[in-house]
Amino acid sequence: MQESIFNIKTPEDFKQVALEVFKHQFKNNKVYRSFCDLLYIHPSDVSKVEEIPFLPIQFFKSRKVISSLEKIKETFTSSGTTGSLTSKHFVTDINLYKESYLKGFSHFYGNIEDYTVLALLPNYLERKGSSLVFMVDDLIKKSKKPESGFYLDNLLELAKKLEELNKKGEKTLLIGVSFALLDLVEMQQFNLKNTIIMETGGMKGRRKEIIREELHLILQKGFGVDEIHSEYGMTELLSQGYSDGKGVFKTPPWMKILTRDTEDALTILKNGKTGGINVIDLANYNSCSFIATQDLGKIHKNGTFEIIGRFDNSDIRGCNLMVL
Template sequence: MDKNTLSENIFKVKTESDFNRLALEVYNYQYNHVSLYKQFCDTLNRPAPQHYSEIPFLPISFFKTHQILSDEFSKEDVLLFKSSGTTKSIRSHHYIADVNLYEDSFNKTFANQITEPKSAIILALLPNYIEQGESSLVYMVDALIQQSEDDLSGFYLSDIDSLIEVIEQAKRTKKKVVLFGVSYALLDLAEKKIDLSGVIVLETGGMKGRRKEMIKEELHEVLCEGLNLKHIYSEYGMTELLSQGYTNGTEYFTPAPWMKVLIRDVNDPLHIRNDGKTGGVNIIDLANLYSCSFIATDDLGVQNHNKFKILGRFDQSDIRGCNLLVNS
């Protein structure tokens, strides 16, 4: 199957067999065209996979140290996203050969799990992402803001008072109001003790070295109290992925249909466990067609059918998000 056919079929996945078939096709494409991934697979010296669970998962740290891009493209001709982080951290690089794959992915997932952008007012409190630049999250939220076609939609750096004023105006409309916010900035907002009842507050990212890290349950409890909300939504996304998962106020993320989460044994990273226990989070993201779709993240989590919960991170990893290491 050529790359154009692969690209067209990603968002047509409906069944488990559809996913398995396409995942194996994407694996074959990336093995033959992404040199680093081929080297990684050859080093493992494993039999050719017959099921997506047998496909080798590339450690996410390689996005910090290597160029991961199909040899059919040049890095000078593609879009580059870089991860956020503290001043001491090395930023991941994700080369995007086809931005339409990214846009199709986030548009479909946001519409299916949150709301149609055209029927919403979308606000963003993402100061550090804007300051550092080359952010996939800012690209996504900006596209959603443009689609909302509402004058109230927009980004806010650190002007919380202006944001509060706009939220009050937005709440008087009949539209859904969605606020994307990095965790530490949402805590700044919560300290104002304002009423955001009826607003979908979507927490993403983490403290970014600005505040003490908190477990997600504690963070959401503080935010709910300070913002007069019953629950907080969360986004699971990262620079190295072109797809997202969202919670709807529960602890579990629902991935996009072209995305799959598998849990690996913390002591044997080549073993996928199916016992509902804590392990390392492996992600298959078929939208990552021209980089690597099979990634072993630094997150710890558990799986519940087609949903997953993030419990923490491996202690040797850079801090990302608001989760802390927990014991398996």
């Protein structure tokens, strides 16, 4: 079954695999099964992807969302503020995650060995529970380039490295949290020719929040690049969407975005309307592949999507089933 997840080629393939994954998780995931039972939805009633129930993402904070009896190999945790509940994603097959992000990166950017990967992120030892840091740590190793590495605490060395790689014409990926990228361009301006700048979000508590367009304009000017790329991922997912500019994201073939009505959480909207973001991530085979997130967004006719903001808790309606 897991092989077929990464061999999806057509919408019909996606539908067939998604319905099989739904049956598997309905049968093997106690939390998800309880949620489906409360909605009186059984796999025998479901013939379309849009009819599959989406589990509210908050369950990853309060329940063990797992569809496997295998031993847990990794536990990814969200970075919460002190005292707040963090999400936990229990991963029984770490190779599924590796296959997902390596194939996803290759799908959009080509062979990782073509890039020097520079990370403006806390390194693996500092932030062990981060799925993003785990992925970037592995991409750094897989790049097989001696200059690849984490540079969060050394902006001067990073600036020097960027200039050297630029001069040599090396293909470079600089991936980092927004506040650290801003710190770097405030310290030094660049004119980079072969570098992809990819921001992963992350301003909370570090700087005043600014809108994406403003952030990207500052970074474009500071790095001397035409576009700023972005990564859309979260603790609860094992796949990522990528944007090569203007905050418009694409997903790999085993991931799909739908939007739900903000007043009625069970109603799926047509493309083009703003709503709550629902994610199907078939790589989440051993947890839950059907998740109602707290992001607000819009899907374009060609299937690309953008994130417009987040619900605050008072805005989440139709989720009173969450108090299982």
